[in-house]
Amino acid sequence: MKSNGRIQLLTLSALMLLCSCGKSDKSAEVKVKEEKPKVKLALVKTENVEQIQEFTATVESNVKNNIAPSSPVRIEKIFVEVGDQVRKGQKLVQMDASSLNQVKAQLDNLKIEFARIDELYKVGGVSKSEWDAKKMSLDVMQTSYRNLLRNTSLTSPISGVVTARNYDSGDMYSGGMPVLTVEQITPVKLMINVSEDYFTKVKRGMKASIKLDVYGDEEFTGNVTLIYPTVDQTTRTFPVEITVANGGQKVRPGMFARVTLSFGSLERVVVPDLAVVKQTGSGDRYVYVYNNGKVSYNKVVLGRRMGAEYELVSGVPNNSQVVIAGQTHLINGIAVEVEKK
Known part of the structure; x- marks a missing residue:
C-alpha cells in the first residue's frame, strides 16, 4: 500500500511539473509574438528645392591655331x-x-x-x-x-x-607637328553633355557656376553660348558650350571643371539621408513610411543630395512619418513600436 501511494505521489508531481513547463513555454511564445521592432521616426514635408544639375568638363581655348x-x-x-x-x-x-x-x-x-x-x-x-x-x-x-x-x-x-x-x-x-601652337584663352570655353530631359530648359545666355579642382571652392561664372540642335541617340544627351570671360586668365585649357546649371525650383518632399535604404542586389532606393502602427516599403526616386537630406522626386507623400532608425529587421506591412525621442 505504501508503495502504491508513493507511485501515485510521484505521478502527480510529474504531471504538475509538465503542466508548469507547458504554461511557461506558452507564455514565452506569446511574449515573443508580441515583441515588435522598435523604430525612430521623422516627419517630412515639401520644400522649395532649386533644380540644379552638375556636369563635368575639360577647359578648352576659345580658338586654337597651329602655326606652320x-x-x-x-x-x-x-x-x-x-x-x-x-x-x-x-x-x-x-x-x-x-x-x-x-x-x-x-x-x-x-x-x-x-x-x-x-x-x-x-x-x-x-x-x-x-x-x-x-x-x-x-x-x-x-x-x-x-x-x-x-x-x-x-x-x-x-x-x-x-x-x-x-x-x-x-x-x-617636315610636316606633321606645327612649328607653334597659339591659343586664345580670353575667353575660354567648356563643352558639357546635357540629358535630353533638359533640352527645352537650356537657353542661350543662361548663367553657369563653375568650379575648378585646382582652385577648390572658388567659383567662376560662365554663360551658355551655344546649344547643339540634335540629341545623340546613343547617350540621349546634347552638347552645350559655355563661355567664361577669364579676364584674369586663371582658367587655363586642360583644367578639370565642374559646371552647375540651375533650372529653377520645385516643391519636393525632403527626407533625411538616414531614411533612405538601398535594396540589396539592385540600385533601387526605398523608404519605410509609418502609418497606423505599421510601416510600408515605398520605392523612391531620389533627386539631389543636400547635406544630410535628399530631395525626393517621388515615392513619399507630404507630411509622412518615415523611419530613420531600426530598418534592419523591418519588412513591408510589419507592425512596429515607435521609440520616444
Whole structure:
C-alpha cells in the first residue's frame, strides 16, 4: 500500500511539473509574438528645392591655331617661346626665304614686261590676246608670291598665348607637328553633355557656376553660348558650350571643371539621408513610411543630395512619418513600436 501511494505521489508531481513547463513555454511564445521592432521616426514635408544639375568638363581655348608653312622648308628663326603672349598679326617665325626671293625677282621682271606691253597695247602695238596672256602671267606670279610670303613670314592670326613649340631655329620643317601652337584663352570655353530631359530648359545666355579642382571652392561664372540642335541617340544627351570671360586668365585649357546649371525650383518632399535604404542586389532606393502602427516599403526616386537630406522626386507623400532608425529587421506591412525621442 505504501508503495502504491508513493507511485501515485510521484505521478502527480510529474504531471504538475509538465503542466508548469507547458504554461511557461506558452507564455514565452506569446511574449515573443508580441515583441515588435522598435523604430525612430521623422516627419517630412515639401520644400522649395532649386533644380540644379552638375556636369563635368575639360577647359578648352576659345580658338586654337597651329602655326606652320604649307610645305617643307628650313626654319630660319623662331621669335617666341612657350608662355609668351602674342598679338594678332605679330611675326612669330621666319622661314628660309630663298624661294621667295627667286619668285620676287621673277615678279619684278614680269611687272616691267607687262608695263611695256601695256603701253604698246594702248597705241595698238600689240593685240588684245597678247595683252591678256601677259596680264594672266603677272596675276599668277603675284598670287604665287603672296602665298610664299605668307609661308615664309609666319604671323599669328589671333591674340593669345603660345602653348606649344615643336622646333628650334635651324630645324627643317617636315610636316606633321606645327612649328607653334597659339591659343586664345580670353575667353575660354567648356563643352558639357546635357540629358535630353533638359533640352527645352537650356537657353542661350543662361548663367553657369563653375568650379575648378585646382582652385577648390572658388567659383567662376560662365554663360551658355551655344546649344547643339540634335540629341545623340546613343547617350540621349546634347552638347552645350559655355563661355567664361577669364579676364584674369586663371582658367587655363586642360583644367578639370565642374559646371552647375540651375533650372529653377520645385516643391519636393525632403527626407533625411538616414531614411533612405538601398535594396540589396539592385540600385533601387526605398523608404519605410509609418502609418497606423505599421510601416510600408515605398520605392523612391531620389533627386539631389543636400547635406544630410535628399530631395525626393517621388515615392513619399507630404507630411509622412518615415523611419530613420531600426530598418534592419523591418519588412513591408510589419507592425512596429515607435521609440520616444
